[in-house]
Amino acid sequence: MAAAAHTTFWIPTSSAAASSKTLNPVTSAAPRSIGFISSSNFSSRPLRARALPFFGSALAARTVSTPATIPAPSPLDFETSVFNKEKITLAGQDEYIVRGGRDLFNLLPDAFKGIKQIGVIGWGSQGPAQAQNLRDSLAEAKSDILVKIGLRKGSSSCDEARAAGFTEENGTLGDIWETVSGSDLVLLLISDSAQADNYEKVFSHMKQNSILGLSHGFLLGHLQSMGLDFPKNISVIAVCPKGMGPSVRRLYVQGKEVNGAGINSSFAVHQDIDGRATDVALGWSVALGSPFTFATTLEQEYKSDIFGERGILLGAVHGIVESLFRRYTEHGMDEALAYKNTVECITGIVSKTISTQGMLAVYNSLTEDGKREFERAYSASYYPCMDILYECYEDVASGSEIQSVVLAGRRFYEKEGLPAFPMGKIDQTRMWKVGQRVRAVRPAGDLGVYILSLPVSLWH
Secondary structure (H helix, E strand, O other): OOOOOOOOEOOOOOHHHHOOOOOOOOOOOOOOEEOOOOEOOEOOOOEEOOOOHHHHOHHHHHHHHOOOOOOOOOOOOOOOOOOOEEEEEEOOEEEEEEEOOHHHHHHHHHHOOOOOEEEEEOOOOHHHHHHHHHHHHHHHOOOOOEEEEEEOOOOOOHHHHHHOOOOOOOOOEEEHHHHHHHOOEEEEOOOHHHHHHHHHHHHHHOOOOOEEEEOOOHHHHHHHHOOOOOOOOOEEEEEEEOOOHHHHHHHHHHOOOOOOOOOOEEEEEEEOOOOOHHHHHHHHHHHHOOOEEEEOOHHHHHHHHHHHHHHHHOOHHHHHHHHHHHHHHHOOOOHHHHHHHHHHHHHHHHHHHHHHHOHHHHHHOEOHHHHHHHHHHHHHHHHHHHHHHHHHHHHHHHOHHHHHHHHHHHOOOOEOOEOOOOOOOHHHOHHHHHHHHHHHOOOOOOOOOOOOOOOOOOOO
16 A cells, blocks of 8 residues: 655745635545554554545535625614724725724723723633723823722632732722622623623612623623513623733733734624713723724624634634544554644644635645645535534524523532532543643743644544
8 A cells, every 4th residue: 555645734935825716625536545644653544534425516516616695784883972983895895993002092081981980890811801901091091980890709819800909908809799889881701601690680789871891792692592681771882802811911011012902802882871882882992902993783792702612712623623633543643743733733833824824825835635635625524514503503593502501600509409510621631631741841932833744634
């Protein structure tokens, strides 16, 4: 038998790599043998790749290469009396945005007109970053608006909040319900399941004509699933940074040296009882350091966000690397090499290439043999993946996924005499433990971007 083939991956230096092109599924062919990259302690055992006849049909080619004609949605427009609104065109679609920048901090007092205290509830991923960014931006604007953290009495996060400069002594750290009651703008940044369990108490403690701020639309989805809505005596807005909390803070700090560095955000006005909501939401986003703020709706946000988490961040990426790692090691590949060929390829060079040059750059970076393997893998995976993603979206849109989040969260604590039954930790899988060993022996300064080879066609 011929030596097992492998696909070499390289980074293109020309912008031509990202040129427009459509990948068409190839016609059905006899199954071919696919092997792995070689190593001194790896016995190459070829696997059989199934080519499904339907995926090579003319119908399949037309379906994949020609996107469905869907009317473009109308751009979400908004009015602001404080910031400059711009219209831009992206992929032929008009969008309205507000550009950020530290030079706009002097507008924050006008945007936050009528607000004396901003209560940040929670100290998880977004809480620390948003509280510190708001505090620092308002201080730079010479505003006397107080940013106060609200936590449960005895919370283990209190020490972290104090270390960040929020203390009981200066009035910037207090009990969660006290903080909600005393705030004109309440940023509810606790977990989804905690919001589902505590929303009634939050609503009952909020001042009339105050504003509820969310960074995720989950609570709306939860209320809709029960036929409920927000109280009519408060405004409801959202600002949703497109990055994890630590990056929101890190890039904000970087923006002190490079004006405009930061994490973009979407914003939504779900309910506006006195005409202030849009300017408050935009001020919140600018104060977080968002270079660009664009409009969405709370419903669109939670559907796209939860769908993206299930379909990509939490589903696809982890599922792909776990399944490939197991497949590789079952067929004799060294564990460390399997880890590099899965986790470090996908989270390193593949994601970086897609992010900076587009998906087509991955294809153009392959050898001719690799491109043929890519086309076969693309054709074989397109429809099964589409079916799975449709199911994920339908679960989100119907409220089923939201209900599962609520029920999962309630297993974390004792209730009605039943013991807690928390989820297991993901870092206990074999692949994660191998990853710990690989990183432990990695030379200082090595970021783990693995570029030696990219096996692209090990499917069954």
